[in-house]
Amino acid sequence: MMTGKGILKGLGVTLKRFIDTYLDDLRWWGKRYYTPEGIAHRSSKDAKGVFTIQYPEEKLPVPEEFRYKPFLLYDEGPNGEQNIRCTSCGICAKACPPQCIWIVRGTDPQTGRPVPQPAGFWIDADICMSCGFCAEYCPFDAIKMDHNYEVASYTRNLMDINDLLKPVSYYASIRPLNYAREEEARKAKEAAKAAKSQA
Secondary structure (H helix, E strand, O other): OOOOHHHHHHHHHHHHHHHHHHHHHHHHOOOOOOOHHHHHHHOOOOOOOOOOOOOOOOOOOOOOOOOOOEEEEEEEOOOOOEEEOOOOOOHHHHHOOOOOEEEEEEEOOOOOOEEEEEEEEEEEOOOOOOOOHHHHHOOOOOEEEOOOOOOOOOOOOEEOHHHHEEEHHHHHHHOHHHHHHHHHHHHHHHHHHHHHHHO
16 A cells, blocks of 8 residues: 555656756746747757647647648749649549549630639638648649648638649748659659650
């Protein structure tokens, strides 16, 4: 029978963490909170004491592979035009398990033939389960997963093409390693295609 030794041991751990928190605060001289260095320290294995993040003033950096809601990419042209990568092929909508993606293919007003660009693109964010299948199966690298998790709203969260479009530079900033790997693969593919056409 322990006769209260376990309780005393638990209270001792709590007291040690309580004291360590104040000692760590003194060591950092107020820079432990609201600074990138402080956040990095508190989320590392070297942190001592209580290391609560003061959200929303502070935000933990998310890992590069973190995925939330999908977004569409566009390439920025030399004159500032948006060249949407999506060709409205519909593979993302077919691969989506909860079927939360709807696409309307664009048509040429003169001929009435389909053009490889969406006239409408919607994602129901309330249904989306952030699985990333749409981004994984897209053959044109047109849809990627975002890091922005602050998308709360009072109404149904149906995102249209204007809400979804983001430049490639945004994708490069949130996923630098993936972007570099994809660009390297794209250049190698283009070089192989050019070599094949010359042969």
